[in-house]
Amino acid sequence: MFPPELVSEIEPGTNLLVSGPAMSGKRELLLQLLARGAPDDEGAIxxxxxxxxxxVAEEFSSMIDDQDTFFRVIDCLGSESEFDFVHSVSSPGDLTGIGIEFSELAREANEREVDRIRIGFDSLSPLLMYVDLQRLFRFLHVFTSQIQSRDWLGLFAIDPDAHDEQVVNTISQLFDGMIEVRVADEGGREARIRGITSSPTEWVPLD
Structure with a gap:
């Protein structure tokens, strides 16, 4: 999914912050990176x-061409769903509920012998409207540690324009690196990676 100019491989157990302004295509990129694991029998949450x-399930399904993939969604909006693979919690501020659901899905994946899973979190920004930074930091520390210990891959979206720079800097301490997304002056999306390469990559077109 990534152009080779960005990165050829990401180590298991890596957590990355996907940072970009509204309408920059962060969610699409995040789902595409999750879907990339399907041919190798990697699941997605x-x-x-x-x-x-x-x-979200409909958009993800369109990217994997009906492959039989372990796929689950934790809906933080309390939405009603007819799909049994969609698990709901009451609000983006229900961090305890999110953590419980994630632990249950990790247990289910283990029972189904799904060893590798890619986790997408879209987005951290609404959570900061419900909980303070310190509480979110503690939650993310546990969440990312679980991903790391299982050798999974975590991708967490955030809108840097919605928060003070100090907030983004504090949260970014929990992550191994960052994928920055922007809309180019001439149109189209560009991305670069910082933190998991020896130096930041150049901005590379995604479209």
Missing amino acids: VVTSRNPGAD
Whole structure:
């Protein structure tokens, strides 16, 4: 999914912050990176705090061409869903509920012998409207540690324009690196990676 100019491989157990302004295509990029694991029998779990779980599931399904993949959604909007793979919590501020659901899905994946899973969190920004930074930091520390210990891959979206720079800097301490997304002056999306390469990559077109 990534152009080779950015990165050829990401180590298991890596957590990355996907940072970009509104309408920059962060969610699409995040879902594409999750879907990339499907041909290798990697599962995917999406935590959504912006869009209903059913909508996220439909978008993800269109990217994997009906492959039989372990896929689950944690819907933080309390949305009703007819799909049994969509698990709801009451609000983006229900960090305890999100953690419980994630632990249950990790247990289910283990029972189904799904060894590798890609986790997408879209997005951290709404959570900061419900909980303070210190509480979110503690929650993310546990969440990212679970991903690291299982050798999974974590991708967490955030809108830097919605928060003070200090907030983003504090949260970014929990992550191994960052994927920055922007809309180019001439149109189209560009991305670069910082933290998991020896130096930041150049901005590379995604479209």
